[in-house]
Amino acid sequence: MVMNPLQNVVPSEPPTGNRRSALRRMGACALLLGTRQLAFGASIVAVRVWPAADYTRITIESDQPLAQQHFMADNPNRLVIDIDGLELSPALRDLLGKVRADDPFIAGVRAGQNQPRVVRLVIDLKQPTAPQLFTLAPVAAYRYRLVFDLYPTHEHDPLLALIRDREAAEALAARTVQDALGEFIGKVDKPVAVPGAAPPAVPSSPPMAKASAPAPWPPVAAAPFPAPPQQSPAPLPPAVQGKIDRLIVVAIDPGHGGEDPGASGPSGLREKDVVLAVALQLRDRLNGLPNMRAMLTRDADFFVPLHERVRKARRVQADLFVSIHADAFITPQARGASVFALSQGGASSSAARWMANRENSADSVGGINVNAKDAAVISTLLDMSTTAQIRDSLRLGGEVLGQIGKVGKLHKGSVEQAGFAVLKAPDIPSILVESAFISNPEEEARLRDPEYQAQLVHALAVGIQRYFAKNPPLARSRQL
Numbered sequence: 001m002v003m004n005p006l007q008n009v010v011p012s013e014p015p016t017g018n019r020r021s022a023l024r025r026m027g028a029c030a031l032l033l034g035t036r037q038l039a040f041g042a043s044i045v046a047v048r049v050w051p052a053a054d055y056t057r058i059t060i061e062s063d064q065p066l067a068q069q070h071f072m073a074d075n076p077n078r079l080v081i082d083i084d085g086l087e088l089s090p091a092l093r094d095l096l097g098k099v100r101a102d103d104p105f106i107a108g109v110r111a112g113q114n115q116p117r118v119v120r121l122v123i124d125l126k127q128p129t130a131p132q133l134f135t136l137a138p139v140a141a142y143r144y145r146l147v148f149d150l151y152p153t154h155e156h157d158p159l160l161a162l163i164r165d166r167e168a169a170e171a172l173a174a175r176t177v178q179d180a181l182g183e184f185i186g187k188v189d190k191p192v193a194v195p196g197a198a199p200p201a202v203p204s205s206p207p208m209a210k211a212s213a214p215a216p217w218p219p220v221a222a223a224p225f226p227a228p229p230q231q232s233p234a235p236l237p238p239a240v241q242g243k244i245d246r247l248i249v250v251a252i253d254p255g256h257g258g259e260d261p262g263a264s265g266p267s268g269l270r271e272k273d274v275v276l277a278v279a280l281q282l283r284d285r286l287n288g289l290p291n292m293r294a295m296l297t298r299d300a301d302f303f304v305p306l307h308e309r310v311r312k313a314r315r316v317q318a319d320l321f322v323s324i325h326a327d328a329f330i331t332p333q334a335r336g337a338s339v340f341a342l343s344q345g346g347a348s349s350s351a352a353r354w355m356a357n358r359e360n361s362a363d364s365v366g367g368i369n370v371n372a373k374d375a376a377v378i379s380t381l382l383d384m385s386t387t388a389q390i391r392d393s394l395r396l397g398g399e400v401l402g403q404i405g406k407v408g409k410l411h412k413g414s415v416e417q418a419g420f421a422v423l424k425a426p427d428i429p430s431i432l433v434e435s436a437f438i439s440n441p442e443e444e445a446r447l448r449d450p451e452y453q454a455q456l457v458h459a460l461a462v463g464i465q466r467y468f469a470k471n472p473p474l475a476r477s478r479q480l
């Protein structure tokens with residue numbers, strides 16, 4: 001990490017001519033907002049850096065809108081930001097200390113008074129990045145925000161590992177089944193390593209099982225989970241192959257993150273932290289099952305826009321999407337867990353509508369860079385929701401609600417429905433679990449308690465398993 005103490009040491013950035021061409025070359029833009037309100041003496045309220053593998057976000061929060069110009073420079077790679085109407089202050093210098101040495105993109109930040117009333121920030125980059133800049137008007141507890149999202153020029157793909165992992169495991173599963181089938185029909189074919197390969201010839205209509213026979217799922221009521229049935233020497237019905245030749249992928253979505261803390265409890269527990277803790281445990285729990293893989297829409301403290309969460313799940317062809325949250329309400333008495341599915345029409349209750357509005361506001365709090373492309377994606381998703389998805393989501397929600405009811409109070413005894421943006425994957429059964437009311441002091445204490453977190457994780461896992469036991473996943477029509 002580069003941490004130069006700066007006393008006018010920010011070097012002159014490219015001479016004017018070069019700088020113009022740099023501006024053109026990099027497509028940098030100047031942003032001037034609310035000139036009417038611009039006044040010298042703007043104060044920086046806070047500077048935050050959110051490092052993540054996907055992107056690193058730098059947020060500069062101020063009491064007035066800031067006018068800035070920025071450009072990229074190379075040798076070494078750096079992003080230069082000139083902020084007008086600003087004096088170098090201790091708060092701004094704080095930025096220097098907020099860059100972690102392990103930030104994937106930022107090597108260091110320097111700041112200096114470039115001209116009177118112009119502060120220059122130089123962000124030294126570890127790799128070429130494509131910064132996205134946008135501003136956010138005051139919302140919730142935040143004032144004016146200037147946001148730089150640093151994306152890698154060569155996109156890092158956090159899902160690649162999962163996809164590879166899944167392909168390898170599916171290939172293994174396919175091979176195991178092929179071997180078993182080979183024994184069954186009295187000839188051992190060469191193992192077929194290609195997932196989804198055509199099954200070998202099998203005598204038709206053995207009196208084994210109906211085509212709809214469920215996959216051999218373990219019993220679900222006991223804890224800890226029983227080991228799955230071993231590959232048995234007993235004959236396998238051909239119909240089974242379509243059920244077990246692939247892994248089930250569960251997308252776990254810890255709500256909020258980064259700039260968006262979600263709700264807070266009376267003693268300060270933040271929703272984004274507790275739901276991440278629960279999600280990480282649930283991921284490990286599901287990954288401990290031989291036929292499941294879990295992926296997280298975020299695995300650290302950074303913000304992910306709502307439609308991006310859905311996109312991530314669809315990219316890995318997730319079989320389920322489970323969004324985890326912790327409620328808040330204006331009165332501390334509200335208590336109990338709720339499970340929500342999508343509604344195409346109106347919300348099932350005014351409380352459900354209120355909650356959906358609250359959760360859907362995450363993008364404006366967390367800071368989404370809404371451009372035309374994003375808007376198109378969002379509206380497409382909105383139009384594609386299907387009644388089949390909602391039906392399956394209600395089944396999944398019912399199983400999960402039943403299990404959560406065993407470890408805690410329920411806010412309502414049935415799955416509720418409303419227009420949650422995060423539940424709009426048209427082809428993935430999706431639920432949103434409000435695990436408890438973080439605004440209720442007792443429930444906040446429970447959410448903080450590792451033992452209750454473990455119970456909650458167990459309930460979610462069993463609910464998911466019960467859903468699959470009753471609704472075996474279909475063979476995939478295509479491979480990733």
Ligand SMILES: [Zn+2]
Nearest residue numbers: 255262325326
């Ligand atoms: Zn939430």
